[in-house]
Amino acid sequence: MTSQRIHNFGSPLSKSALRVISINIEGFSQDKADILSDLCRNTQCDILCVQETHRDANQSRPHILGLSLIAEICHPKHGNAVFAAPGVSITSAQCVSTDSGVEIITVVTGFCSVTSVYKPPGSPFLFEATDNFNCQQIKVVVGDFNSHSLNWGYRSTNADGQAVEDWAELNDLTLIHSPKDPPSFNSGRWKRGYNPDLIYVSSNISSQCKKLVCQPIPRTQHRPIMCTIEPIVRPITVPFKRRFNYGKANWEQYSESINTALSNLPPMPQNYDRFVDIVTTTARKYIPRGCRTSYIPGLSKESTELLKRYEQSFDRDPFSEDTLELGIKTRAMDLEDNAMGLTQEQTDKILQFQDLTGIEDMSICRDVLQRHQWDLEVAIQEQLNIREGRPSVFATEARAPPVVHDHIAQQVFTDEAPEGPGGVRGLFRYVVNFVVSMCYSTITSVLNLLLSFVRNDDRRLVTDPLGDVMGFINSYTSRFNPHPVFYQGTYAQALNDAKNELRFLVVYLHSESAAETQNFCRTTLADNEVIQYINTHALFWGCSVESAEGWRVAQSVGGRRYPLLCVVCVRDHRMTVVARSEGSCSPAQLLQRLRHVVADNEPHLAAARADRVEREMTARLRAAQDEAYAESLAADQEKERRRAAERAARDLRAQQDLQRRQQEERHKLDLVAARAAMAARLPPEPAPGRGTVVLLIRLPGGERLTRRFTLTHTTQDLYDFVFSHPQSPEDFEITTNFPKRVLARGASNLLDVGLKDRDVLFVNDVNA
Template sequence: MADDSQQLTQEHTEKIVQFQNHSWDLEAAVQDHLALRESPPPTPRASPQELVDRGGGEGDGGGGGGDYEELGNSHGYVNTNRGTLLPAWPQSNLLSWGYYLFTLPFRLTFSSLSSLFLFVYRIVYPYPRRLTDPLGDVLRFIGEYESDYGQQHPSFFQGSYSQALSHAKSELKFLLVYLHCADHQDTPIFCRSTLSDPNLMEYVNSNMVFWGCSVTTAEGYRVSQALRENAYPFLALIVLRDGRMTVVGRLEGPSSPDQLTTQLQALVRDNEAHLVVARAERQERELTAALRLQQDEDYQESLRADQEKERKRQQEREEVERKELEEKQKEEDQQRQKDDIRRLKVEMVDRVPQGTRLERRFLKIESLSSLYYYIFCHPDSPDRFQVTTNFPRQVVPCEPTGSNPQPPTFEEFRLPPRSMLFVSDLDA
């Protein structure tokens, strides 16, 4: 036996260890050897030293430890100090983790860009919304109801559910909601016998707003989801309570006209106090608003009267100021005219040959012919005369002649404001 164990080569020992590590399962050992299995082999039950001892010799046991350690490392096992082999990290898993870590930034970038693109795309091209027509659903239901069950029924409110709520809230009335299910077995009897009862019709029309719709329409289905009915026919009584429309009664299942009328009367009687309080609060608000409006109107009227008085006083002040300004302007104009006249006047002192002294004022813009005619018309004036200045001596061309039919003005001749002129008799 010792000779046989010494004849085992290292390759034989390696195969025996591998076979023993697979619990002496030949098929598993072959698959692992041919790399056909993905999972690592099970943990060995015996140490390499024990396997060598079983091989029939103890002489080579001392040097076998290093060989098994090298063998274990080459096949994915590590020999510990305690003599057991533990599975090491497979090389394929390391490659997988390396590939995963290497591609992680690219996959994160691609995922972020894809999400961003989808977000922007949905903003530009959103999901199509379903178009609904609540009023059309209600009107179609009323038409179909009257065609199937006749026109003897409580008056339907021709509007959407939200409009019916607003109308009942503004009118401070109860809102009776009827959800119609044409496929239910009790619906035809309820519509023909109960809703067509004259007493019920009169009571509902005089005390409530009656609204109905089919649950097969979008508007009816939305209301049914809000009211959460359990059976048909379904009626819900809604009233204004604590400032909001609240469901105060649910009537589900078939019922006779008298029974339904009695139930509605009981619900109305139990919840009428809410409407009474709401009416009192509304009346108080309306009274307060009317009083405030009257006060505002009185204030505005008083304000308009004060403004009118102030406007009249302002007009009177403006009229007085205007007259004072006109008087002042008139005085200034008169003074200006006097100044202008004073600036335009020329004082003349004429001495005729008989020694008579003549004085007169002329405007600067007047012609010198005025001076000639003034002297000529005087009784002491000679028939033919000549007017000259004193110093420097200069003949004044005041006589109109054929060569000078229009003598110059005093300003053009440049006579001083006060001048002494002499009249000379040309016939003397």
Template sequence: MEADGLTNEQTEKVLQFQDLTGIEDMNVCRDVLIRHQWDLEVAFQEQLNIREGRPTMFAASTDVRAPAVLNDRFLQQVFSANMPGGRTVSRVPSGPVPRSFTGIIGYVINFVFQYFYSTLTSIVSAFVNLGGGNEARLVTDPLGDVMKFIREYYERYPEHPVFYQGTYAQALNDAKQELRFLIVYLHKDPAKNPDVESFCRNTLSARSVIDYINTHTLLWGCDVATPEGYRVMQSITVRSYPTMVMISLRANRMMIVGRFEGDCTPEELLRRLQSVTNANEVWLSQARADRLERNFTQTLRRQQDEAYEQSLLADEEKERQRQRERDAVRQAEEAVEQARRDVELRKEEIARQKIELATLVPSEPAADAVGAIAVVFKLPSGTRLERRFNQTDSVLDVYHYLFCHPDSPDEFEITTNFPKRVLFSKANLDAAGETGTAKETLTKTLQAVGLKNREVLFVNDLEA
């Protein structure tokens, strides 16, 4: 099975289906499962429907249209009651086949004449039927006609094969879909037709015939006295009763491949059925192989499409991921650039502020000026600055001086050495416009904050 391209799960389903149905050909089991999308339960139920004569899911509607059936006697195996194994009841015996050359010529001429006469009468009958007179044969309930025939047949003949419980069109569609042989049996009143009675009572009731028909074919039947039976009788050209025809798919067309006319023994009917099925099984096998190849091709194409779709989705996801990575890199670069611009803007702003605040720095008093004190500043770089201020100068004036000095950090606080006190902090400056306490602290004079002459103040870098 692995050589057929089946997975282990599909192979297991084929084996299970074979065990459940008893179908010996594993290729048939595989084909049935493929048609049902490998649904084991649905496939098994369909086989039960077929065995019980019920239409399958493919022909469930009674409005289904029947496929055209080719009826060409030159393409059919024709069997009659006059052939070996045939029999007649209350029939005038036919004359022996002549043995002389003249008699043989006459026999052949007579046979050809009868054949063409029969064909001509069938054509004339068909045109007459088309012309009218068939109002009483209008088919209004084909399924009802079939079911009525089956009920009456089962009551009259307890031993019987399984008849398909659907219309002729349904039977044709199921046979075509399931790639099975379809036997069409047209029934006529057995009370008036002894051959029909003998055929149904003795031949179709034989166990060997029943088993073969139920196993290898679909059997559809109807009484020609009903509109459905009469319509089918016209389409397959019945000349005598009992008559059965075997229909099969051949070269992608449904056609009659076998015709069984007249009564015969069960053994002879079985031989004839086997002869027709054996001669035409190759066509069904080819159809199964073609269908399997189409299904395989469709499955392969679907798998390829799914693989392509998955590959496409994967490529799209990869592209989205690459785009996200590019966006992340771009955002990071933009953030770095923005930070750089912010730093530059801040430096520019600080430079501008230093220029503006330089005008606010009070002039340095003389060393001997009254109220002048010298203050020593120790910068973070270790540089020592010394500058004189008036005791009346404010803490903010000291800040302006340090802020505008080129060696001073941009953000800083001013503290005393011991005990440590914060004379000025950036927080005080930022809050000066919001709270009165902060503003009051910055406007205090150096004398008010207790700053003495030669006192050392530390400038602490807040950005370090």
């Protein structure tokens, strides 16, 4: 795996394949046309579909600056039109108006077809395809469908929604919709949002399509929706930034210069700024800097070639079968190499991690950072620990993963035996040696088992495995140098690290009693090529079989001759001993064996890495889906809570209104009963004669009452008479005409208050 730098400025993959905007304009006007012109120019729209133009055929053709009218269906209440940008080549355009009123316009470009649909409210959805609807394999269908379905945010699915879903399935179309998108229609009547405006695309390009709900347009309740079709693979652009190149730093001069400058600087708080200046100046002097502009991490040679072919095919026809197939292959290889989906911040961290550690393989950098939740400092510290042979942060488990010994598939290397005669004698010798070896192994195993019941072996008691390993490393280093970097941890820790990092683990078991050990350590393990190869491709763990930890591992791997080297790696999801080298061998032989083993088992590690990447991507996708579902559920619950609150408020108001009406009704009934009772208690009207007066009484509503009273009747009798009339106010006062004065109710008779025959009195509503 290598990383390659490419400049994607001007690349066909840096732009969208197609942008289509759909809007129910609710009546075409020049002001709205100017707004649509600005929208299409700012979004670089290729095709614009407009529904509800409300334009009669006798009116002038609609005009949008920067776009050309391709096709139109005129209707004074409905209407449908399609516009195209100057650079879009239209090969055909056809229109259909169904008997149910559904308006359909299909325009065909050199690569795909775009269809604008308008279904009037209340009309059934009956799609009648134009003759050119199936001219292209790739289809984009947009418009106002005026249909309800759970799939695009309604509370239920009606007959039109089911018809739309059946039509889409029949034509292999996929809905582009997200519950996170704002509604495309905000009802002024119902005060809530809906999604009658839909986008359907061919299923084989649905993963490339994105939906965007644009800002609302004045004097229309609909919002424009835009469908953007992106390339399957797009480069990642990294900002132009200067960085230190730590791999080419002169660390000896840097350290010497720092030590000299800081020797005369007292460690006091006021000297902190001076300390920073010294470090910065020295770093600029001895650590070179470089720049990176546009970067695609982890491009292998194969994926680079695929990317170039995809670019060329995408430039010719972005929707051809060859282009889609190349894009899928490129993305699949890119996913295998890079896991993709990296944010700008994660890409920067990968580049910094590569600079600081010198690891050229970008996929390894990504994997290490992902294991540490993208904590750059912790990931770098782990790599420093590994280079020094220390356990990583994953090696805290005290228990080792189970190790499988596949004796059939395991490769076993031994010293080369002198060549003997071939033919029947050679075959006979091979069979005899094989039988003797098997018998020897079985007999020794049985004897060791029997002796274990008779004598105690202190090596069975592993009390300090880390002490055994560190004691061997210190002893080995003092006697033999140089050597590969030993893993400074227990066998269990080494297995855990190799499993988590998906690396090879080379296990070396040392025996002082073996005659070949001294020569093997001084020549083979001290060879520079062997050291470099082991340090680059594997973790190296070693221990003496004379110690408890070494003896336990020797029993586990089943070695018979020493020095013994075993190679362990992940195979079929289990740690497996894939090779064993028994006895001494030359550096060239060991290198050949290791390279052979690595080449045979690298596909298993690659498959494990790909499986891990796929699991991580699946987990991220599931987390994103769970997050979107949780947000949608929370939004639905909030809507339901608001609706419940509104219903409770409406019910409370209705209950209060009912109580008020009932109270008013009871009050009216009580008032009628009181008036009837008052009328029954009134004294009879006297006959005309001396001592009587006729009074004219005018009510607030204009009614006139005439009544004869005796002069001995009281003002209370006058008030009772007025109250008994159905049209009188409930609370009132009686006044004279001129001079105006209020007649107080009470025991005063009419003579005392100065009333005369034919006087006119006025009834005034106190509450008016």
